[in-house]
Amino acid sequence: NAGVTQTPKFRVLKTGQSMTLLCAQDMNHEYMYWYRQDPGMGLRLIHYSVGEGTTAKGEVPDGYNVSRLKKQNFLLGLESAAPSQTSVYFCASSPSWDEQFFGPGTRLTVL
C-alpha cells in the first residue's frame, strides 16, 4: 500500500496563476482533509470531505476550492494564487473520526 500520496512535492507559482494539488489514498478511507502548515501556526484545516461527492469548509477556506469526485482522490485548487498562499500543504485521510494518516506534503511558493 502506498498510503496517502500527494502530487506535486514542490511547486513555484507566480501571483495570479492557478494550480491543482492532487491527493490520493489507497486505504478506502471515507474522510479526507487538506491542511496548510505555516511557521508558528501549526496545521490549519482548509477543506475536508466525509465521502465521495461531499466537501465542506474548514478553518481557512478562502482562496481554495476542492473536489472529491472519486473516493480515493481529493483535489485542492488555487484559482488565482497569492503570496499569502505560500505554505506547505498536507493531505490526510481517515476511516472515521479517528487517527488521520498524512501524505508527505507539498511545498508551494507563490512569487
Next chain:
Amino acid sequence: AQTVTQSQPEMSVQEAETVTLSCTYDTSENNYYLFWYKQPPSRQMILVIRQEAYKQQNATENRFSVNFQKAAKSFSLKISDSQLGDTAMYFCAFMKPLTSYGKLTFGQGTILTVHP
C-alpha cells in the same frame, strides 16, 4: 471553538535523558481525543500517541507517555531515554469525535532537538 496551545517553541535534551513537552487546550466538550504527532525533518507527520478523554489512565507507547490532566486541560508528552531520532517538531492536536468529522485542531508545535 477549541484552541490548543504549545507554549514552548523550542526544547533541547541530551541523548538518553528525559524531556517533557507541554500542551494545554480549551474546550467545553466532555468527550474528545488528544494526539501527539511527530514531524521529523522529512516533513512526514507521524502519530506518536493518543488519549481518549473518558479514559483516566494515561496513554503509554514504549518510551512515550502522556500526563493527561482533564480538569486542568493539560496534555503533556514525556519522552524517556531520548534518542537522536526523536529530533523533530512535535504537535499536540485535539479532536471532537462524532460531531466534528474527525477534524483536528493543532497547536503551534515545539521543535525538539536531541543532542549527542
